Amino acid sequence: MGIVKVTAFTISLDGFGAGPNQDLNNPLGVRGCELHSWFFPTTIFQNMIGKAGGSTGVDNKFAEKSFENIGANIMGRNMFGPVRGPWPDDSWKGWWGDNPPYHTPVYVLTHHAKEPLKMAGDNTFYFVTDGIESALKQAKAAAKGKDVRINGGVSTVKQYLKAGLIDEMHLVMSPVFLGAGENLFSGIDLAKLGFKCVENVAGANCTHLILKRET
Amino acid sequence: MGIVKVTAFTISLDGFGAGPNQDLNNPLGVRGCELHSWFFPTTIFQNMIGKAGGSTGVDNKFAEKSFENIGANIMGRNMFGPVRGPWPDDSWKGWWGDNPPYHTPVYVLTHHAKEPLKMAGDNTFYFVTDGIESALKQAKAAAKGKDVRINGGVSTVKQYLKAGLIDEMHLVMSPVFLGAGENLFSGIDLAKLGFKCVENVAGANCTHLILKRET
Secondary structure, three states: OOOEEEEEEEEEOOOEEEOOOOOOOOOOOOOHHHHHHHOOOEHHHHHHOOOOOOEOOHHHHHHHHOOOOEEEEEEEHHHHOOOOOOOOOOOOOOOOOOOOOOOOEEEEEOOOOOOOEEEOOOEEEEEEOOOHHHHHHHHHHHHOOOEEEEEEOHHHHHHHHHOOOOOEEEEEEEOOOOOOOEEOOOOOOOOOOOEEEEEEEEOOOOEEEEEEEOO | OOOEEEEEEEEEOOOEEEOOOOOOOOOOOOOHHHHHHHOOOEHHHHHHOOOOOOEOOHHHHHHHHOOOOEEEEEEEHHHHOOOOOOOOOOOOOOOOOOOOOOOOEEEEEOOOOOOOEEEOOOEEEEEEOOOHHHHHHHHHHHHOOOEEEEEEOHHHHHHHHHOOOOOEEEEEEEOOOOOOOEEOOOOOOOOOOOEEEEEEEEOOOOEEEEEEEOO
């Protein structure tokens, strides 16, 4: 049976998974992009943007692993795009170009119904309006025994954490302070939720933390 | 000229420098002691408790460095002891036995006057009732050009941070989640205060972060 996991979810040293003021120019909020500077030099990212080379060490290994054995993805609407409120039309197709990096069904949490969006590379986005548990149920069915990845953003991850629905997390701590934005830890007691840090591994540009929930 | 610094200040992954419910049996709050499990195996700690041996790697090097070039120490009253309100008598002499590990003048922030307490090993505790700036002024004079260390707890460090009086910090991130207690980052924007993480070094049992303030 697959598990429900968060992988390569990057936060600042002060716990922010995105900066403040997300918009079209700042999909991760102001300075949010700095969080991910560990990922850009990796071979897996370089390959994603069609380039050869890249780093092959710890950061690349964890980045590779973050995509493994995933049968379905879930994300919040703000991760899908900057559009708010009812969908005005079908023009927005995500941040990722014609062939998004998911290659599975992707369930997008929203309050506003929308037809599924089929894209190249076996990516289909389904828009789920009846809550996180429904989205997870659909994702599990689609994953056919593989894992379901909860991608983000912070609010989506916290909703699934509070509901006790996440089994394992791979957090990446980037050595920056954001000071403001969306904080993963505020209002969440990971200890009380049963999570322990079972691995704490330094990469070239960040620290990788593996958290498992004792059940 | 000396600087004002915080050294070996240990926090959990979720930013807590102490657990909740501090008392005589839990000087660092419930589970607060787990934060410091990186320190106990080091040679410098083993020597402090009169034992030979101990680890000599990264953690020990940072622990050693945390005591270097310090001419005076400052701490909050709760770090000095569990007594609250007016001092009932002179019986409480700190957590550290007859010969505390400071070996300098130590300025204790309190609202209640008390005569200085002279102890073995060149430790004298002065009780300062007229605020953090006064304590720092006295500490700088006593340090004679060496550094002043702001020891803690969390509330004391945050007061000095907000006042813009700290130049450098060595934070230690222990791979545990406390979920509750005293959080170093809540209500503090280290980025806005000018701090950058200039070193991010993995030890055997924790991650060491060196923060410098751009002025």
